[in-house]
Amino acid sequence: MTPALLELQDLGFSWPGQPELLDIPSFRLEADQSLFLKGPSGSGKTTLLGLIGGVQKAKRGQVRLLGTDLGALPAGARDRFRVDHTGYIFQQFNLLPFLSVAENVHLPCHFSALRSNRAKARHGSVEQAAAHLLMHLGLSAELLERRADSLSIGQQQRVAAARALIGQPELVIADEPTSALDTDSRKAFIQLLFDECRAAGASLLFVSHDQSLAPLFDRHLSLAELNRAARPAEI
Numbered sequence: 001m002t003p004a005l006l007e008l009q010d011l012g013f014s015w016p017g018q019p020e021l022l023d024i025p026s027f028r029l030e031a032d033q034s035l036f037l038k039g040p041s042g043s044g045k046t047t048l049l050g051l052i053g054g055v056q057k058a059k060r061g062q063v064r065l066l067g068t069d070l071g072a073l074p075a076g077a078r079d080r081f082r083v084d085h086t087g088y089i090f091q092q093f094n095l096l097p098f099l100s101v102a103e104n105v106h107l108p109c110h111f112s113a114l115r116s117n118r119a120k121a122r123h124g125s126v127e128q129a130a131a132h133l134l135m136h137l138g139l140s141a142e143l144l145e146r147r148a149d150s151l152s153i154g155q156q157q158r159v160a161a162a163r164a165l166i167g168q169p170e171l172v173i174a175d176e177p178t179s180a181l182d183t184d185s186r187k188a189f190i191q192l193l194f195d196e197c198r199a200a201g202a203s204l205l206f207v208s209h210d211q212s213l214a215p216l217f218d219r220h221l222s223l224a225e226l227n228r229a230a231r232p233a234e235i
């Protein structure tokens, strides 16, 4: 079988002093796929994304991204691998408020030579790559030099998406990025995200408890379907 973009095998995790939260026998995400993963609050979605990103370490089992077992890498190498190959859109966006919009989008390229080189190869420079993405995501050029914290929530969300996409990571992970938006804005944002992921050849793993978004994706799953440690109320 060809290696998946992302593969989980016998993954187990618990927070200190708590019962097992995740027990996932197997899961695959293929390249160029968009997956909607739903689950109620507290079911472990963010924890799972932390394991996939290598922020948390699994108690047992494997997380393989592009065929590499993240748990087998030393911490520094794991961080580099994460920034090279994954882009994150966080629930609260996590923009650096004192930096400009453009500087926020450039950030992954400071930490990843691979992404910086890809951005330059495609757009001539990191700056042009950021401007291109922001324009495609619907932000006007005059906002580029504004401080990130002076933007509206919807605008900050687009900056967070551009930051995740710059330099074409193979996997874009989005953790409830639309919870602050109304239904129409959510769907419009997701459509933009699909378009940009497709243009960059990235797979999208999108986590939310808003079921109405599920049909927009290639594939949708409930975390409880994967997780043998799910509590009965989550199934």
Ligand SMILES: Nc1ncnc2c1ncn2[C@@H]1O[C@H](COP(=O)(O)OP(=O)(O)OP(=O)(O)O)[C@@H](O)[C@H]1O
Binding pocket: 015, 016, 021, 039, 040, 041, 042, 043, 044, 045, 046, 047, 048, 209
């Ligand atoms: N840093 C942490 N330390 C200890 N326990 C944690 C930590 N982060 C999460 N947990 C616990 O793990 C469980 C799952 O939390 P998690 O944030 O992964 O759920 P979630 O499905 O993403 O929830 P939400 O939809 O509300 O964001 C919760 O019981 C939470 O209290």
